[in-house]
Amino acid sequence: MASVALLKVGVFSASLIPLGVLVQRITANDLGPDPGQVITESLGIAAFQLLLATLTITPLRKLTGWNGWMRCRRMLGLFAFFYAVLHVLAFLQLILGWGDLWSTFTKRPYIVVGAAAILLMIPLTVTSTKKMMKRVGRWWKPVHRLIYVSAVLVWVHFLWQARSDVTEMAVYGAFLLILLSLRAYWFGVVSLVPLRKT
Numbered sequence: 113m114a115s116v117a118l119l120k121v122g123v124f125s126a127s128l129i130p131l132g133v134l135v136q137r138i139t140a141n142d143l144g145p146d147p148g149q150v151i152t153e154s155l156g157i158a159a160f161q162l163l164l165a166t167l168t169i170t171p172l173r174k175l176t177g178w179n180g181w182m183r184c185r186r187m188l189g190l191f192a193f194f195y196a197v198l199h200v201l202a203f204l205q206l207i208l209g210w211g212d213l214w215s216t217f218t219k220r221p222y223i224v225v226g227a228a229a230i231l232l233m234i235p236l237t238v239t240s241t242k243k244m245m246k247r248v249g250r251w252w253k254p255v256h257r258l259i260y261v262s263a264v265l266v267w268v269h270f271l272w273q274a275r276s277d278v279t280e281m282a283v284y285g286a287f288l289l290i291l292l293s294l295r296a297y298w299f300g301v302v303s304l305v306p307l308r309k310t
């Protein structure tokens with residue numbers, strides 16, 4: 113029980129680090145010539161990292177056999193959504209402005225993909241409480257599998273807006289692929305053991 117509480121405090125504090133670092137950099141005037149871009153990018157990266165961390169929880173539980181990991185999964189997911197919302201707000205406030213939102217969100221394909229990713233995160237966030245879990249019943253699991261689609265869309269969004277170096281995206285992509293392949297394996301979609309002939 114104490115270890116779960118410790119884990120939750122650790123995850124909560126760690127999730128606030130990107131925001132703390134950003135605030136510290138803003139107050140120190142240390143964001144370079146294009147602060148709007150740096151702020152938007154940092155918040156986007158934090159959102160993606162937390163989304164990946166959320167997806168890491170089930171493999172961690174399966175591999176270690178410790179159910180305590182599951183107690184911080186909701187918190188990580190909510191932090192991912194929190195940073196994603198800040199990322200979009202920063203983009204609107206600091207880069208493109210609030211005029212003609214429809215064309216802002218539909219003109220560039222990578223923004224359309226990002227918008228789809230955050231839209232998919234909304235039902236997950238809304239149904240993340242215990243009360244909603246009960247209300248949604250057997251649909252809860254299928255709804256929450258939308259997180260896989262959202263994570264892939266975020267990765268595409270990330271890759272699409274990249275200007276030159278794609279090494280970082282390749283590393284994130286490889287990590288996401290491992291996380292999704294593990295699920296495919298556990299769901300029985302992929303079998304590492306050849307099926308026996310009858």
Ligand code: HEM
Pocket residue numbers: 149152153154155156157158159160163192196199200203207217223226227228229230266269270273
């Ligand atoms: C309506 C939704 C979204 C909009 C309008 C949007 C906008 C942007 C923009 C403009 C950039 C490029 C920033 C720049 O370099 O100038 C960007 C990059 C990025 N976004 Fe989004 N985004 C959206 C959704 C998301 C979501 C849901 C996530 C993650 C959960 C995300 C994660 C990222 C990441 C990881 C980058 C790359 C940052 C980097 O280059 O270091 N975005 N987004």
